[in-house]
Amino acid sequence: MEMSQTDPAPLARPDRAAPFRLGRMLLRDPAPLLATCVLLVIVFSAIFGAELVGETATKPNFALRNAAPQFEHGFAYLLGADNLGRSVMGRLVLGARTTIAIAAGAVVLSLSIGGALGLVAGSRPGLLSDVIMRLTDIIMAFPSLLIALIVLYLLGPGIGNLVLVLAVTRIPVYLRTVRAEVMEIRRRPFVAAARSMGAGQGWIMRKHLVPLVLPTLFTIAAVDFAAVIIAESGLSFLGLGVQPPDFTWGSMVASGRGYISSAWWLAALPGVMILATTLSLAVLANWVRLATDPAQSWRFFRASKGSST
Incomplete structure (x- = not known):
């Protein structure tokens, strides 16, 4: 059967059952399942938490200044109150929204820019690729925290500037990874076969390079x-991140550090949220990498067969 020019090397049909297989594998593995549950609770709190906590997170209540975790004043004060009598639980919920929004914006921006530049640098070797890589080397030559401090000092702290500087410092991670992946994939036989059958660079990039990267x-x-999240928390802790009345978990740690001896929960609980979020993300990302890798996923199937017997 002859192959049309518009579809010189059709890919195999996608495996529609793959997400369901991953879901069943996840249910059998307690560590990534727990990490997923923690992340879902945090995301749910960030999206719908403002309606649940009401004004307890922003309205001062001086009668409860630095109140310890308790049940007497309702569920909102289960984790105590800060130096102005505001609910720590409510502020953790509202802080989750700002923290996740900043991290998501920075990651999406850096992934988009870094991924696009990496595709160009990997698929079109030459002067343009060299220029892109030299600019990347310049960014990587400076510590990311130092770049963030200088840029935020010049532009001023704020959510937009914070997202921008965090994205710029993370672009080289995606760019260099995509470039290396693309240069390796370009040497594979199916890419050479598609090129020999008349496929253009754009078609190869869209059908072969992007799905594999x-x-x-x-x-x-x-x-x-x-x-x-850790970088944003550090910048907010130094006073160069989000400014009042907005706040994040990092700024909550910064504002609570002066009360460590008398109200430890003000700094400890936001730190616990940062730890739980980052640890859950690391565990889940490592599990997904292993579960989707054909060279490693057989371990999960063997473990599931062993448990069923």
């Missing part, structure tokens, strides 16, 4: 999401 990018993005 995306799983790696998503895995890196999950791990990088945790790194961005």
Whole structure:
């Protein structure tokens, strides 16, 4: 059967049962399942938490200044109150929205720019590729925290500037990874076969390169999401992140550090949320990488067969 010019090397049909297989594998593995549940609770709180906590997170109540975790004043004060009598639980919920929004914006922006530049640098070797890689080397030559401090000092702290500087410092991670993946995939026989049958560079990139690079990018993005949360928390802790009245978990740690001896929960609980989120992301990203890797996924199937017997 002859092959049309518009479809010189059709790919195999996608495996529509793959997500269901991954779901069944996830249910059999307690560690990534717990990590998924933690992340779902945090995301749910970030989306719908503002309606649940009401004004307890923003309205001062001086009668409850630095109140310890308790049940007497309702569920909102289960984790105590801050130095202005605001609910720590409510502020954790609202802080989750800002923290996740900043991290998501930075990751999406850096993944999009870095992935696009990596595709260009890997698929079109030459002067343009060299220029892109030299610019990447310049960014990587400076510590990311130092770049963030300088840019935020010049532009001023704020959510938009924070997202921009965090994205710029993470672009080289995606760019270099995609470039290496693309240069390796370009040497595979099916790409050479598609090129010999008349496929253009754009078609090869869209049908072969992008689908094979995306799983790696998503895995890196999950791990990088945790790194961005830590970086944002550090900048907010230094006073160069989100400014009042907005706040994140990092700024909550910064505001609570002066009360460590008398109200430890003000700094400890936001730190626990940062730890739980980043650890859950790392565990889930590592599990997805192993479960989707054909060279490693057989371990999960063997473990599931062993448990069933």
